[in-house]
Amino acid sequence: MSAHLTLIAAVSADGFISRGQGVPWDLPLDRAQYRAYTENKWLLIGRRTYEEMLGWFKLGHHPLVLTRARQISPEAAISPQVVYSISQALLIAQNQPELVCCGGAEIYAAAMPYAQRLVITHVHEFLGSGLPFPPISLREWEPVTRKSHVTDADHAFAFDIVTYQRIRQLDLAA
Numbered sequence: 001m002s003a004h005l006t007l008i009a010a011v012s013a014d015g016f017i018s019r020g021q022g023v024p025w026d027l028p029l030d031r032a033q034y035r036a037y038t039e040n041k042w043l044l045i046g047r048r049t050y051e052e053m054l055g056w057f058k059l060g061h062h063p064l065v066l067t068r069a070r071q072i073s074p075e076a077a078i079s080p081q082v083v084y085s086i087s088q089a090l091l092i093a094q095n096q097p098e099l100v101c102c103g104g105a106e107i108y109a110a111a112m113p114y115a116q117r118l119v120i121t122h123v124h125e126f127l128g129s130g131l132p133f134p135p136i137s138l139r140e141w142e143p144v145t146r147k148s149h150v151t152d153a154d155h156a157f158a159f160d161i162v163t164y165q166r167i168r169q170l171d172l173a174a
């Protein structure tokens with residue numbers, strides 16, 4: 001048995017998550033849904049993203065931080081657990097109902113083949129370049145829910161929050 005793995009990300013119309021440092025949008029409603037979705041869950045996070053998110057974690061979060069190093073910076077409120085591979089993270093979290101992968105780009109690429117669900121905020125902006133999110137093939141993924149938001153005074157870009165369920169499992173051994 002392994003934890004049900006979900007990838008959660010905000011992705012530009014041309015498939016990027018970042019220009020290289022930080023998330024390039026300020027979308028309060030998306031931040032709120034991200035906070036709500038991840039509340040009290042086990043999280044899988046790349047070391048770089050983890051360091052950007054220091055101070056964000058709340059009691060109830062259980063961050064597994066993926067690194068090749070032996071030591072990482074401590075978080076004040078929450079003790080992270082260091083992991084060295086996606087499969088190790090899945091094993092450690094095997095009794096959890098869900099493990100939520102919060103990126104960044106290297107970790108999304110490594111975790112995508114193991115994911116059963118994607119929660120993607122499709123932001124209606126083109127970045128042109130940056131760190132990519134893996135392609136979402138509709139041969140493998142079915143959109144099951146969609147919430148659309150238009151631009152307003154607080155949101156410079158429209159966006160759609162789409163949940164995808166895997167409909168075809170890749171052969172991970174191939």
Ligand SMILES: NC(=O)c1ccc[n+]([C@@H]2O[C@H](COP(=O)([O-])OP(=O)(O)OC[C@H]3O[C@@H](n4cnc5c(N)ncnc54)[C@H](OP(=O)(O)O)[C@@H]3O)[C@@H](O)[C@H]2O)c1
Binds near residue numbers: 020048050102107110
């Ligand atoms: N738009 C969004 O939704 C979103 C979400 C999250 C992050 N981001 C953005 O993404 C960017 C960071 O992404 P990133 O790709 O640069 O970094 P990352 O994926 O957050 O972290 C990369 C680090 O993870 C570790 N790592 C990667 N692959 C590994 C493996 N196979 N085994 C063990 N450890 C491994 C390494 O840590 P060590 O160097 O310690 O060995 C590597 O340096 C930031 O700009 C962040 O703001 C955007």
